[in-house]
Amino acid sequence: MSGLRHILIVMLAVLQLLLTTSCYGLRQINELALVTAVGLDIGKEPGSVKLSVQIIRPADARGQTGAPAGGTGQPIYSISAEGRSIFEAIRNLGHFTSRRVYWAHNFLIVMQEDYARRGISDMIDFFTRNHELRMNTWVAVTPDSPDEVISTITGLEVVPGEAVDRLFRNVEIVGLAPASNMRSLEEAYMSQSVQPVIAKIRLVPRGISNKKPEEHGSLNQVELAGAAVFQKDKMAGWLSFKETRGLMYFLQNLRSADEVVDCPNSKDNFVTVEFKQMDFKVAPAYINGLPRFHIRLKNKADVVENNCGRTTAELRQEIQEAVDQKVTAEIQSVIAKLQQQYQSDVLKLGDVFRNKFPVEWQRIGADWNAVFAKAETTVEVQTTIKSTVLKAGKQGVK
Incomplete structure (x- = not known):
């Protein structure tokens, strides 16, 4: 009987211990600095890094007209600090930040171009080790100041980091920048057959002030604007809009795309075509010791605007040929740039070749960038x- 009593006492003690420690490690939201965007730049001291963070103010990010008691009315608070490493820069934020930095809600990491050209291995190492950071956090490179980029109110969102997050979620429709995140960056960095490519974002004067609507473009907005090509951890250069459009067929499962082409025998009027179904395939071959790739893209498209004064049925063949030529030129332009200037395979052709020719890959894989070139x-x-129903002319669209 005494033994049973002893067991009951032990069980009650363990239960009480569990109840009193169930909140151990719990962090109250009002004790944390919730980061929604991060900027990385070269610091003032040689080899140092400047880290900027966008911290959300939960009380002031509710979209209300007036500021709550004790609030400033601003939805975000942006600060920066420098250090010899990213971790030291974060610790230096603690010199003037009253709350501990918390990364689990971060949307974006944006790096300045000079920082990216110097090498981003420290960034990859730190943020992949950080257990709070999500691997689907977006990554971008900018020619502008990162601390300004992460502080710019963009679009309809109150928090800039969330606005950029939504821009990235639409890349499969817009098709002007790759959907680069920490997971894809780490995979490419660790791969022998693929090089990293990261979205380019920039500030452009597109916003219109509600107080001064006559001043068009008086407000900066963040824009997805191409891509940055890397060789391992160092940025090699930029891809233009045209080159990035060609790149996207290789990287994304595009849900939609559009092309604007000149009307036959007219440079002043245009036809706009929207791709609805796209079948993109790369067929590798190995001939005379060198890989070859046949790239095939089949599109089913609709004419969404026809300003040529003739029916789509009459122009069908000419429009198809014009679109084929333009898309072919876009794809060829990005391949030429990557082969001749950067010698960097961000198109994942190495993966395609390795899967089809594993034995041959063993011979040439170690020097793939040179082979790819x-x-x-x-x-x-x-x-x-x-579609053949649209007709444009003086009588309008029919």
């Missing part, structure tokens, strides 16, 4: 116009 490529684009 010499690889032969052919591009085939076939566009089929489905």
